[in-house]
Amino acid sequence: MKDLASRLKIVRGKRSAKEFAALMGCSMQTIYRYEWGDRVPDERFLQELAERTGTSLDWLKGDASDHIIPEENTSPPKASPSAKQYRMELEARLEKMELRLESLESERRELAAENRRLYQEKEDVLRENGLLREKIARLEGELGRGPSHFDEHRNTRPSENGPLRPRV
Secondary structure, eight states, X not given: OHHHHHHHHHHHTTXXXXXXXXXXXXXXXXXXXXXHTSSOOOHHHHHHHHHHHTOOHHHHHTOOXXXXXXXXXXXXXXXXXXXXXXXXXXXXXXXXXXXXHHHHHHHHHHHHHHHHHHHHHHHHHHHHHHHHHHHHHHHHHHTTOOSOTTOTTSOOSOOTTOSOOOOO
């Protein structure tokens, strides 16, 4: 990883991190993290880096046995994308992000509807539970068992006979 980080620094050369990030279409923070070895670039990033700078992909990955220094030092660097190309790339990325945002917003609406439905189901279950408790209490009262454990109005004073003892 450190080997790759040092190679990325070599490829960047005298360019500022801001210029290099613009060339690669990422943030300066991403460039710094790659160069410090905090993160490892993915295959797509390395491939684009090789294409845009004229550097050997094998050399970047460390696969080449000879340590070829990028041709950037011997010949003028490849021109960065023109302002028009850069703008078009940004517009394409913006369009993708807008589509993704619409998708996420749609998903959020679906989840909110599901949440409302589940809340209503919970309320219905609680209401039914209350009705069933009342019915059990009424039936136990009719059978002469005395107050039910489910009767909310039962007398909760301690018994004169002392605490309840478990049946054996």
